[in-house]
Amino acid sequence: LVNSRSEKLSFAREHLNALFGQRFPMMFLREHVHFTPESSPEQLAVINYTSGTTGFSKGVMLPYRSLVSNVLFCNRTIGIAPGDNIVSMLPMGHVFGLVYDFLYGVCFGAHLYFLTRMPSPKVIMTTVAEFHPRIMSCVPLVIEKIFKKEVLPKIDSKLGKLLLHIPIISEKIKEKARTESLRLFGGNIKEVIIGGAPFNAEVEAFVRSINFPYSIAYGMTECGPIICHSPWHETAYMSCGRAAEGMELKVLSSDPARIPGELVCRGRNTMLGYYKNQEATEQIFDADGWLHTGDMAVINPEGDVYIKGRCKNMLLSASGQNIYPEEIESRLNNLPYVNESLVIMYNEKLVALVYPDLGESLKDGLDDHALWRQIDISRQELNKELPPYSQITKVVLQNEEFEKTAKKSIKRYLYQNMNP
Known part of the structure; x- marks a missing residue:
């Protein structure tokens, strides 16, 4: 018990074995377990x-x-x-x-x-x-x-x-x-x-x-x-x-x-x-x-x-087309040297924020500029497979992993208003 505002709860936690022994002096049996009755499903x-x-x-x-x-x-x-x-x-x-x-x-x-x-x-x-x-x-x-x-x-x-x-x-x-x-x-x-x-x-x-x-x-x-x-x-x-x-x-x-x-x-x-x-x-x-x-x-x-x-992540192109950044990010994340990515809209153009796979780049002897260049070449190749309205105009490398929730979803709201 990390913290408690109840003296009764704190006492119970500190004396758990003794209290359990008083409650069940012989043994703990099936009939001592009581589940919520079926008549209370909304509880x-x-x-x-x-x-x-x-x-x-x-x-x-x-x-x-x-x-x-x-x-x-x-x-x-x-x-x-x-x-x-x-x-x-x-x-x-x-x-x-x-x-x-x-x-x-x-x-x-x-x-x-x-x-x-x-x-x-x-x-x-x-x-x-x-x-x-x-x-x-x-x-x-x-x-x-x-x-x-x-x-x-x-x-x-x-x-x-x-x-x-x-x-x-x-x-x-x-x-x-x-x-x-x-x-x-x-x-x-x-x-x-x-x-x-x-x-x-x-x-x-x-x-x-x-x-x-x-x-x-x-x-x-x-x-x-x-x-x-x-x-x-x-x-x-x-x-x-x-x-x-x-x-x-x-x-x-x-x-x-x-x-x-x-x-x-x-x-x-x-x-x-x-x-x-x-x-x-x-x-x-x-x-x-x-x-x-x-x-x-x-x-x-x-x-x-x-x-x-x-819904809240959907972006709107200058021509009125709906863009789902998650679909583009899925493609980006499969490119060489890309660990994870986030697509944002800046001045009505799509920009890819990329956290690179630094282990792979170091193994291949790439400095920062060479790494960016390799990912940018991949970006140009990927754009050939994407509709004109969802093509990525540039890549911006991130030095640190994106901040995430407990289930490992990127906290997008922290990056939406970035000036890349």
């Missing part, structure tokens, strides 16, 4: 914070209804068995880690192993080699680093690139990559669930081509967290799956399958509201009970949801 269970991508964190009031619905959905779509191992690398303060790792694992008999250091590829590889997890939940950045630094270098030679275009040999290389990937994830992995941020399109294409068992989970704290998720073998490329059971979705657009609009949802997973913030609660829920996610999306006729970007 408040957890107040969870939202990570402040806007600069203002809020307390999300999640009822038992939401937590139970999410945990049961996890079991239907993933399905662990008692005794399976879960390696947890997400903070318990974030609802994705709280539900997908902790609550789901405990409720269905899994063994949980928590990382005690930052989840670098080296730390993760060491951990999974020891505990052989059945499932893992993580943010895209972790998966991207593992595949870029541990898998791709072993097949990404000139010969490998050539062979990938020859169908017969290509399958052999892909099988080798799949075997190596499964080994790196402990050799027992059933599924890796990715969520919390957009997944790099090129990395996903590679992961998909080798039939690696990954799936994309989409949601928000306000839904505790799941809105969309499909089993890995049903997940469509670049989609975040279909509506979770008990959730209803629609896109506020004249043509939801082709024209992006805000994604709204309602159902069993949604929160009660924001703690002591009625104004914010009324802003996110409309009169019909739809929760406005703040994300732009399209939904195809099969029900697959494709997130385009945050």
Whole structure:
């Protein structure tokens, strides 16, 4: 107990063993455990914070209804068995880690192993080699680093690139990559669930081509967290799956399958509201009970949801075209020497802020100017593949990693008004 304003609570914490022994002098039995009755699904269970991508964190009031619905959905779509191992690398303060790792694992008999250091590829590889997890939940950045630094270098030679275009040999290389990937994830992995941020399109294409068992989970704290998720073998490329059971979705657009609009949802997973913030609660829920996610999306006729970007992040070109910076950043992040990027609008032109991969540049003997030059050449090549209205006019290198929230989303609001 780090801090307490209650003498009663402080006393209880300091005398925990003695008080427990007085309460249960013989043994602690099943009949001593009392769960919230099914007749009280709307009772408040957890107040969870939202990570402040806007600069203002809020307390999300999640009822038992939401937590139970999410945990049961996890079991239907993933399905662990008692005794399976879960390696947890997400903070318990974030609802994705709280539900997908902790609550789901405990409720269905899994063994949980928590990382005690930052989840670098080296730390993760060491951990999974020891505990052989059945499932893992993580943010895209972790998966991207593992595949870029541990898998791709072993097949990404000139010969490998050539062979990938020859169908017969290509399958052999892909099988080798799949075997190596499964080994790196402990050799027992059933599924890796990715969520919390957009997944790099090129990395996903590679992961998909080798039939690696990954799936994309989409949601928000306000839904505790799941809105969309499909089993890995049903997940469509670049989609975040279909509506979770008990959730209803629609896109506020004249043509939801082709024209992006805000994604709204309602159902069993949604929160009660924001703690002591009625104004914010009324802003996110409309009169019909739809929760406005703040994300732009399209939904195809099969029900697959494709997130385009945050409504508030959308940029408008001089010609009136909608630009989703996340889509451009996904392409930028796959370029040589680029670690991560952020696209901003300056004087009606797009500028890419880039935090470079300094380890790779030092290994290749590049000074600051040579590094910038290499990335700028890549920018020019990338522009040939982008529509005229979304082309990047220049690259500005950042000396430090972008500031992020707990779920590793860049705090965009800190950089939007920069003068590059």
